[in-house]
Amino acid sequence: MIPGRLLAxxxxxxxxxxxxxxLAVERAGAPLLSLEVAEGQGWCLRWHHSVTxxxxxxxxxxxxxxxxxxxxxxxxYAAGLGEVPGRGHVRPAPEGGYWIEDIDEAIxxxxxxxxxGRPSTGHRLVLGGVTHDLSAMAAGERVVLHLIP
Numbered sequence: 001m002i003p004g005r006l007l008a009x010x011x012x013x014x015x016x017x018x019x020x021x022x023l024a025v026e027r028a029g030a031p032l033l034s035l036e037v038a039e040g041q042g043w044c045l046r047w048h049h050s051v052t053x054x055x056x057x058x059x060x061x062x063x064x065x066x067x068x069x070x071x072x073x074x075x076x077y078a079a080g081l082g083e084v085p086g087r088g089h090v091r092p093a094p095e096g097g098y099w100i101e102d103i104d105e106a107i108x109x110x111x112x113x114x115x116x117g118r119p120s121t122g123h124r125l126v127l128g129g130v131t132h133d134l135s136a137m138a139a140g141e142r143v144v145l146h147l148i149p
Contacts, residue, residue, distance in 0.1 A: 020062035021149040023127065027138050035127050037062045037147070042070060043127035045145070049075065050121055055097070065149035067107040072100045110147040116140065
């Protein structure tokens with residue numbers, strides 16, 4: 001057991017979680033959202049498939065100043081979807097559908113362009129347990145999710 005004063009001294013010299021930067025959502029070059037992210041922190045872009053209405057998600061992490069696509073959720077297999085050799089592995093999701101885990105692809109220029117869907121598509125950005133409704137803010141518009149180290 002570590003005495004209280006020693007523990008306090010240790011915690012004082014330990015670095016806090018290092019910030020990786022800012023996750024900015026920009027519309028026409030102007031900021032729509034600006035969210036701090038820590039190194040290793042993840043966030044998900046969630047929406048409903050425009051044809052089937054099923055849930056879909058792409059989840060990212062901040063690693064070494066890079067935006068990394070870590071995993072994707074799909075509600076069912078469809079043409080061209082599923083496991084691709086060398087690009088993660090598939091595991092069933094408890095809620096149905098499946099996750100493709102460990103994709104680990106860097107997003108070019110740390111910038112992901114997105115045409116935000118209408119409210120029925122429901123594009124949402126989820127970070128730190130907080131949901132930001134992109135469809136309510138910018139339906140039908142082009143935005144860019146940009147990790148700024």
